[in-house]
Amino acid sequence: MTDRIVHMFDIVARQGHGSVWTVLFTGFVFGAVILYSRLDKFEKMAGFMLFEDTLVPRMAMTTVALSSLGFYILVQTGYASYSVKPVLLAGLITGAILFGIGLVILGKCPSAFFVSVSEGRIDALVGVLGGMVGGAVFTLFYPQIKNFMGPDLGKVQIFHYFEDHALLVVVIFSTILLITAYLLPTIEYKDPADFKKN
Amino acid sequence: MPRQIPWWVGGIAMSLLFYFSFSTFGANRPIGASTGMAYLATVLFGLDADSYAYTAEIEQSGAWEGVMLIGLFFGGLFMSIFVTKSFHLSLIPTLWKERKNRSVKSRMLWSFIAGFLLVFGARLAGGCNAGHILSGGSQLALSGVIFAVFALGTGVITGRFFYKKKVCKNDR
Numbered sequence: 001m002t003d004r005i006v007h008m009f010d011i012v013a014r015q016g017h018g019s020v021w022t023v024l025f026t027g028f029v030f031g032a033v034i035l036y037s038r039l040d041k042f043e044k045m046a047g048f049m050l051f052e053d054t055l056v057p058r059m060a061m062t063t064v065a066l067s068s069l070g071f072y073i074l075v076q077t078g079y080a081s082y083s084v085k086p087v088l089l090a091g092l093i094t095g096a097i098l099f100g101i102g103l104v105i106l107g108k109c110p111s112a113f114f115v116s117v118s119e120g121r122i123d124a125l126v127g128v129l130g131g132m133v134g135g136a137v138f139t140l141f142y143p144q145i146k147n148f149m150g151p152d153l154g155k156v157q158i159f160h161y162f163e164d165h166a167l168l169v170v171v172i173f174s175t176i177l178l179i180t181a182y183l184l185p186t187i188e189y190k191d192p193a194d195f196k197k198n
Numbered sequence: 199m200p201r202q203i204p205w206w207v208g209g210i211a212m213s214l215l216f217y218f219s220f221s222t223f224g225a226n227r228p229i230g231a232s233t234g235m236a237y238l239a240t241v242l243f244g245l246d247a248d249s250y251a252y253t254a255e256i257e258q259s260g261a262w263e264g265v266m267l268i269g270l271f272f273g274g275l276f277m278s279i280f281v282t283k284s285f286h287l288s289l290i291p292t293l294w295k296e297r298k299n300r301s302v303k304s305r306m307l308w309s310f311i312a313g314f315l316l317v318f319g320a321r322l323a324g325g326c327n328a329g330h331i332l333s334g335g336s337q338l339a340l341s342g343v344i345f346a347v348f349a350l351g352t353g354v355i356t357g358r359f360f361y362k363k364k365v366c367k368n369d370r
Contacts, residue, residue, distance in 0.1 A: 001241060001242070004241040004244075004246070005241060007261075008237070008241065008261045008264050008265060009261075009265060011257060011258065011261035011262075012261050012262055012265045015258055015261075015262065016226075017225040017226055017227045017262055018219075018224055018225035018226070020265060022224060022225060023225060023262060023265045023266050023269065024265060024266075024268065024269035024272075025269065026215065026218065026219050026224065026225060026229070026266055026269065027265070027266035027267060027268060027269020027270040027271075027272075027273060028269040028270070028272055028273035028276070029215050029273060030212075030215060030266070030269070030270050030273060031269065031270035031271060031272065031273025031274040031275075031276075031277070032273040032274065032276065032277045033208060033211045033212050033215060033273075034270075034273075034274065035273070035274040035277040035278055035282065035284075036202065036203050036208070036211075036277050036281065037202065037205065037207075037208030037211075037212075038202050038282075039208070040274065041291070042291035042292075042293055042294060043291060043292060043293045046291075046293060046294075046357065047293055049350070049353040049354045049356075049357040050293075050297070050357045050361060052293065052364075054205075055205050055208075058205040058206070058209070059205040059206075059208045059209045059212070060209075060331065060332065061209070062205065062206055062209025062210065062212075062213070063208075063209045063212040063213045063216065063332055063336075064331070064332060064335040064336050065209075066209065066210065066213035067212075067213045067216045067217070067220075067332070067333075067336035068335070068336045068337070068338060070213060070216070070217050071216075071217075071220055071336050071337060074217065074220060074221050079221045079222050079223070080220050080221045080222060080226065081226070082337050083227055083228055083337075084334070084337050084339045084341070085324050085325050085329065085330065085334055085339060085342070086324070086341065087340055087341045087344065088324060091322045091323060091324065092322075092323045092324065092341060092344055092345060092348075093323075093344065093348050094319075094322055094323075095318075095319045095320060095321070095322030095323025095324070095345075096319065096323050096330075096344070096345045096347075096348035096349040096352070097319070097348055097349070097352045098315045098318060098319030098322065099315065099316055099319035099320050099323060099326065099327075099345075099349045099352075100319075100348065100349040100351065100352030100353040100356060101312070101315050101319075101352055101353070101356045102311075102312040102313065102314070102315030102316035102317075102319060103312075103316060103327075103349065103353050104353040104354075104356045104357040104360065105308050105309075105311070105312035105315075105356070105360060106308075106309055106312035106313055106316060107291060107293075107294075109231070109316065109326055109327045109328065110231045110232040110234075110235045110316055110317060110320055110326045110327075110328070111231035111267070111270060111326070111328050113313065113316075114267055114270050114271045114274065115270060115271070115274035116274075117271070117274075118271050118272070118274035118275035118278055118285075119274060119275075119278040119284055119285055119286075120278070120285050120286050120287045120288060121287075121288050121291075122287060122288065122289050122306075123288075123290060123291070123305050123306060123309045124309070126306045126309040126310050126313065127309040127310065127312060127313030127316070128313060129310060129313065130309065130310035130311060130312065130313025130314040130315075130316075130317075131239070131313040131314065131316055131317035132235070132238065132239040132242055132243070132313075132317075133239070133310075133313075133314055134239070134314035134315065134316065134317035134318035134321075135235050135236035135237075135238070135239030135240065135317045135318070135321065136239045136240065136242075136243040136245060137314075137318060138236060138252065138317070138318050138321040138322070139236065139239065139240055139245050139250050139252040139253055140245070140250070142250070142251060142252035142255075143251060145322065149322070153340070155339070155341075156339070156340040156341070157337060157338045157339055157340065158338040158339075158340060159338055169338070170338065173338060181205075181206075181209070189293065191291075191292045191293070192292060193288070193292050194201070194284065
């Protein structure tokens with residue numbers, strides 16, 4: 001296993017998507033922002049789907065709104081390129097449904113459960129273990145699963161349908177998200193466990 | 199230091215990080231997490247790229263996300279120890295106690311099943327909420343929109359059946 005871990009760092013060092021330190025730094029900041037906004041908490045993620053907390057949708061909408069505009073500018077000025085995931089329809093829909101069930105029961109997503117573990121949450125650690133087994137089972141049965149993932153509708157971006165007005169579409173999309181995030185009511189689940197003396 | 203930042207500060211901070219990662223100044227790629235999870239699983243269970251097609255397929259982006267997840271863990275640890283000071287061992291979340299039960303065994307069993315579904319589902323869909331909703335949505339990707347609708351819709355429906363109705367707040 002040690003060989004594989006060394007190999008993992010080796011791949012990253014050679015692939016040209018930032019140095020190993022850049023990638024570790026990106027992860028560090030990502031984890032810090034998730035924890036500081038408390039996105040890792042069960043009460044925030046599951047609470048969102050139980051209508052007991054609105055932090056997650058408001059923060060996610062703000063992020064997507066600002067990022068979509070920024071990404072567009074970065075791509076247009078040549079400082080980035082789009083990397084869009086394809087629509088493999090059956091896999092995408094089935095996967096999203098299983099993911100949604102897991103998300104509301106565990107109350108964390110695949111990045112937040114690591115952050116949750118770093119806060120000392122044992123149930124999140126068990127979730128990570130379940131995730132590891134899930135990843136391994138998928139890898140084992142991938143040759144069979146692959147046959148049912150299609151049809152492949154390609155790497156479509158919404159503004160492809162409005163080619164001459166791409167910027168306008170991005171601005172409208174971003175504005176709608178920002179306004180929605182602002183107008184959503186503040187519902188906050190105050191977890192008594194957070195206010196105990198440490 | 200405050201123990202939590204408001205949603206809009208979190209949103210701005212997150213998008214600044216996304217600009218960095220997405221642009222040529224940073225990693226020149228969007229952020230994702232579930233490929234990294236699947237990759238770490240292949241490392242843990244010794245499913246190497248020579249014998250398993252999927253490991254070979256995800257090796258490049260999986261390794262990147264695997265290293266990113268290591269950084270993420272330490273980012274969370276640093277904040278929970280030094281800034282929010284919220285680090286403590288805990289077994290069951292408060293809201294779960296309120297809406298489901300107080301049994302440690304039940305929470306652990308469901309956590310395991312849910313973790314399995316999360317990563318298996320994310321791999322089937324080709325990404326999780328970081329890759330599909332945040333990074334995908336930011337690129338106005340159709341896949342991201344479809345994923346968000348089905349994942350969140352299912353989450354809300356499952357939540358209604360899985361958890362009990364809200365009881366009196368004084369029970370906390």
